[in-house]
Amino acid sequence: MTGPPTFLSSLLDRYKSSAGRSRPFVTLTFAQSLDAKIAGRGGKQLILSGRESMVMTHWMRTMHDGILIGIGTALNDDPQLNTRYLPPRDPDPSVNGHNHSYNLPRPIILDTKLRFDPHCKLLKNYTEDKGRRPWLICAEPSESNEKKEWMIRRNTLEKAGARVFPLEYDYDTQEYLPIPLVLQTIHRLGILSVMVEGGAQVIRSFLLQTVAQSASSLVDTVIITVAPIFVGEDGVSYNAGSGPVSVLQTYNLIILRRYLVKSSALKHASTAMFGQDTVVGLFLT
C-alpha cells in the first residue's frame, strides 16, 4: 500500500480545509478488546492491534499534525508515536523541513505537573532527529514552594529537548487541564489536526466534553480498533475508573452514555476489517 487506506481518507479528507476554525480537527482513537479494555491488569500495556490495523494506525498518525496523549500513557508505555510501520519511501527533506519520508505528528503530552521522563524514547528520538520535539502542556503552580521545584523540572525537561507550555488558567490543585483551552492553545501554535490516542482518563475527558459542550462537541471523528480478544475484568477500561473518578465524574459518565445513545450524536460513518480486527469510524455531530 503506497498511501493511506480509503477507510481513513474517507473519514479524514475533510480535515484538509480548516479555514475559520478556532480549534484543531480532533480524532479520538484507541484499540480495545471485545470487553472494552484498553490495557491489562494494573495498566499493563497490551498489544491489542494486529499488524494490519497497527499499519492503519500509523497511516492515521501521518495524516495528523499532532498526536496527543496523557502523562499516564507517556510514563506507562514510553511510546514513540511515530510512523515506523509504514512502507519505506524516498525521503524528501524539502517536504517536512527534516529528513523523514512521511509527515511525523508532533507529540503533545497533557502533563499537568511536569512528570515527563527526561530519558524517554520521545526525547531520544527527537535528539537523534527521528521524531519531532515533544510538547508538554502543563499548569504553573502559584504556591512559591511548589514553583521552585517546578522550575527545576521545567529546566531539566527543556534541556533534554522538550518544549513546555504552561496554560494560563486558574490552576489550584486540579489534576485535569481544561480541554477547550488545550485545543485553542495548540491550534494557535499551528496544530490544525490532532489525533488523541489515550489513555483511559484522556479518552474519558474528551468524551465527557461532548456532554459538557453538547452543542459544539470537541471531537470530530472517533476511530476504534476492536481486537478479537477478551482481557477480563481486571483490565483497564476508558468508561470506568482507572484514575481519580469523582462522584461527579461517575454521574457524568452515566449522562454521557445516555447522551451518546439517545441523541445519536455519534453517527456511524464506516467499518472495515484490517486483518482480524474490526475498525469502526464514527462522526460526532
Ligand SMILES: NC(=O)C1=CN([C@@H]2O[C@H](COP(=O)(O)OP(=O)(O)OC[C@H]3O[C@@H](n4cnc5c(N)ncnc54)[C@H](O)[C@@H]3O)[C@@H](O)[C@H]2O)C=CC1
Ligand atoms: N489500547 C490503546 O489504544 C491505548 C491504551 N493505553 C493505556 O492506557 C493506560 C494509561 O491511561 P491512564 O493511566 O488513564 O493515563 P492517561 O494517559 O489518560 O493520562 C492521564 C493523566 O493525564 C493528565 N491530564 C491532564 N489533563 C487531563 C485531562 N483533561 N483529562 C485527563 N487527563 C489529564 C493527568 O495527570 C492524568 O492523570 C496505559 O495502561 C496504556 O497502556 C493508552 C493509550 C492507548
Ligand SMILES: Nc1nc(O)c(N)c(N[C@@H]2O[C@H](COP(=O)(O)O)[C@@H](O)[C@H]2O)n1
Ligand atoms: N492502535 C493501538 N493498538 C494497540 O494495541 C495499542 N496498545 C495502542 N497503543 C497506543 O500506541 C502507543 C504506542 O505507540 P508506539 O508503538 O510506541 O509508537 C501507546 O502508548 C498507546 O498510545 N494503539
